[in-house]
Amino acid sequence: MSTVVEFNKITKSYGNVTAVNDISFSLDANKIYGLLGRNGAGKTTIMHMITAQLFATSGKLKVFGEHPYENNRVLTQICFIKESQKYPDTFRIIDVLEVSASLFSNWDRDFAFSLINDFNLPLKRRLKKLSRGMLSAVGIVIGLASRAPLTIFDEPYLGLDAVSRSLFYNRLIEDYSEHPRTVVLSTHLIDEVSQLLEHVLVIDNGRLLINEDAEALRGQAITIVGPSSKVEDFISGRNVISREPFGSLVSATVMGNLEQKDRLHAEMLGLEIAPVSLQQLIIHLTNGKSARKEVTMH
Amino acid sequence: MGLLIDDNRPIFMQIAERIENDIIEEGLLEESQVPSTNQFAVFYQINPATAAKGVNLLVDQGILYKKRGIGMFVAAGARAILMEKRKEQFYEQYVVTMMREADKLGITSEQLTDMIRRGAKE
Numbered sequence: 315m316s317t318v319v320e321f322n323k324i325t326k327s328y329g330n331v332t333a334v335n336d337i338s339f340s341l342d343a344n345k346i347y348g349l350l351g352r353n354g355a356g357k358t359t360i361m362h363m364i365t366a367q368l369f370a371t372s373g374k375l376k377v378f379g380e381h382p383y384e385n386n387r388v389l390t391q392i393c394f395i396k397e398s399q400k401y402p403d404t405f406r407i408i409d410v411l412e413v414s415a416s417l418f419s420n421w422d423r424d425f426a427f428s429l430i431n432d433f434n435l436p437l438k439r440r441l442k443k444l445s446r447g448m449l450s451a452v453g454i455v456i457g458l459a460s461r462a463p464l465t466i467f468d469e470p471y472l473g474l475d476a477v478s479r480s481l482f483y484n485r486l487i488e489d490y491s492e493h494p495r496t497v498v499l500s501t502h503l504i505d506e507v508s509q510l511l512e513h514v515l516v517i518d519n520g521r522l523l524i525n526e527d528a529e530a531l532r533g534q535a536i537t538i539v540g541p542s543s544k545v546e547d548f549i550s551g552r553n554v555i556s557r558e559p560f561g562s563l564v565s566a567t568v569m570g571n572l573e574q575k576d577r578l579h580a581e582m583l584g585l586e587i588a589p590v591s592l593q594q595l596i597i598h599l600t601n602g603k604s605a606r607k608e609v610t611m612h
Numbered sequence: 613m614g615l616l617i618d619d620n621r622p623i624f625m626q627i628a629e630r631i632e633n634d635i636i637e638e639g640l641l642e643e644s645q646v647p648s649t650n651q652f653a654v655f656y657q658i659n660p661a662t663a664a665k666g667v668n669l670l671v672d673q674g675i676l677y678k679k680r681g682i683g684m685f686v687a688a689g690a691r692a693i694l695m696e697k698r699k700e701q702f703y704e705q706y707v708v709t710m711m712r713e714a715d716k717l718g719i720t721s722e723q724l725t726d727m728i729r730r731g732a733k734e
Contacts, residue, residue, distance in 0.1 A: 346659055483657060491650035491660050508619050509658045529662060533621040589620030 316343045317379075318464055318496045319364055324373030326359050333359045335520035336373070343463075344494040346510055348528070350501070351517035352600050357500050358397075360517065361468050364498075365394045377464070393418060393462035395453040397469040401441045407452060408437045418460040425489070426459035432481055446473030454482050458489055466498040479503070483510060504593035514592070518600045528592065535595050536572060539565045540585035548580060556598040567598050617656055627652060627666030632694050635675070635686055642691060646676060646684040 319341040326334040334356045341347060349357050362368040363375060366382035366389060375382065382388045401410060407430070415421045430437060433451040441449065450471050457465055471479050487510055490497065499507055514531060516524035524531070535555065538545055542564040553569040567590060572580070580587055590598070617626055634640040647655070652663035667684055670676040675690045714724050 345661070484654075487657055487659075488654050491653050494660075505619065509617060509623060509656075509662075512659045512661045528659070529622045529624060529665070532619060532623065591619040593619070 318343050320376040322374040324370045327371045332520050337522045339525050341496055343496055345512045346497045348499050348511040348514045350504055350596055355517040356520045357517050361466055365392055391463045393457055393460035394466045395457040395470050397472055399453055403442055405441050406438055407435055414456050418462055420461035422459050426455055429455040450474045458485055461493050464496045468500045508592040516596055531592055535567055535569050535590040537565055537567045537588045537590055538585050544583045623658055623662045624665035627663055628669045631670055635691055636694050640686050642686045642688050644686055648683055
């Protein structure tokens, strides 16, 4: 499998603030990645480095096997949709489509127009007259119709309603099935996108906390609720990632799956067991309360 | 999103279970073609690689087989294999759990047998 992005011990500092701290990972061709983490975790800095809009302070970065900076061979293969893209004041939607058609070699004109139709976008209207949601929809149309070998969406749906977001996910999975490419989705709406992701990168405080197949993370943690002494008894020796007291009860989340005998044991103790979704797992791991250094998977 | 799929356990297992159910309920007949990985992905709004993993799980178990260049098909005898497997699961999932609960509530085996008979009539 070919590698599209190689991040090798990359650090990015601004004065004495370290935005990205010694991160290494690689992105394989034709997978959909989720780049997840809290605000200010370093996600956007990472995307800006991949797209050659920022220099790393140290470390090695390769995109499509080359240095991305001022490298046309690399940059023409990337489409980066930013949270709040600026357009020239006089541009209408149709003008943005024309410029995009000339920038992206895989641009599909018919697909672009069908998306414009899906999102009800007025072709002749100037971008500065569009609502926030419509502006986001324009970004999504470009990102999808570019069919760029590396397409990056950084929180692409500011102001976009639930119907339009659902439409985005639909069109993305349909088109990706026919035209596989590497897609990076950076988002806070983890529950909405988690099913689409093949691989998950979680950034926390400038560090890479999780680099794992999405499927391997599902069912990897469970929450146990019950009287605190019984819960403490049950979770001793386990990898506890969060512990919330509630009166005389405790709700504890632990990594690792339970075997049948553990389940029976918990049941006999009168404890309740609940599965943990990907979003809940990431909230537990990045909420800053737990003092863990690293997460161990098996 | 995705009322059909839950996010608490691996999706490929859920896909495999859904195909198994279809075969057991004869929505998918033996020797008939199974939807493609991409069709599963679009329908359930999941990653195609995940859908493929679910399908391949059933290929490994001999439930589905691949016809080169055409697609995936339900193997002859697949339904019988699945029915056997489900009967074993039935014992674990329902009978063992039921006995444990009955024991907790002090229900005797006679009372339990009566209940099952009554349930069968409804």
